[in-house]
Amino acid sequence: xxxxxxxxxxxxxxxxxxxxxxxxxTANFRIAVDRNYKQNEEWKKETLFVRVVTWTILAKKxxxxxxxxxxxxxxxxxxxxxxxxxxxKQWFTDIVAHTAFQLEKRIGTQQDDPxxxxxxxxxxxxxxxxxxxxxxxEELEEIQ
Numbered sequence: 001x002x003x004x005x006x007x008x009x010x011x012x013x014x015x016x017x018x019x020x021x022x023x024x025x026t027a028n029f030r031i032a033v034d035r036n037y038k039q040n041e042e043w044k045k046e047t048l049f050v051r052v053v054t055w056t057i058l059a060k061k062x063x064x065x066x067x068x069x070x071x072x073x074x075x076x077x078x079x080x081x082x083x084x085x086x087x088x089k090q091w092f093t094d095i096v097a098h099t100a101f102q103l104e105k106r107i108g109t110q111q112d113d114p115x116x117x118x119x120x121x122x123x124x125x126x127x128x129x130x131x132x133x134x135x136x137x138e139e140l141e142e143i144q
Contacts, residue, residue: 003077005095007050008103009033011070015054017063027059028052029066031074052076052095062100075099 009031017027028051035046052074054062066072076097082089 005074005076005078007031007033007074007095009050009072009074011066011068011072012049014068015062015066017059024056025059025063027054027062027066029054029062031072050095051092052097052100053079054097054100058097058100065102066100071103073099073101073103 012030012032015027015029017025019025030049030051033048033050035048037044037046074095074097076095076099079094079096080091081094082091084090
């Protein structure tokens with residue numbers, strides 16, 4: 001069986017960090033993922049908002065470095081859960097990430113525009129620790 005999801009999108013808010021009763025750190029964030037498609041000779045854009053959950057070392061790195069507006073790559077597994085609310089079963093879907101990294105770095109000094117971005121990969125982060133990328137991974141080259 002295979003359960004793998006790869007997404008590129010922008011954070012819609014800063015990550016929310018919490019700790020479990022036994023001290024494990026978790027960080028949740030949502031990304032906006034755009035899809036362009038053509039309908040009757042007209043281009044349309046559809047945006048999907050996806051909730052991402054990270055744990056332990058990856059959660060710490062996400063909490064420290066990810067900010068609203070960052071363009072990020074997320075890889076993980078799909079998780080669907082349910083809960084009861086007022087006698088009705090409610091379903092929600094998360095991506096449990098094992099890899100996440102920024103696809104652009106913030107650049108700027110006091111002379112430059114502090115909000116300027118440069119589309120170069122930032123340090124990659126995985127659940128096992130930090131991994132440095134000197135290049136855009138092959139899977140992402142076609143997307144850019």
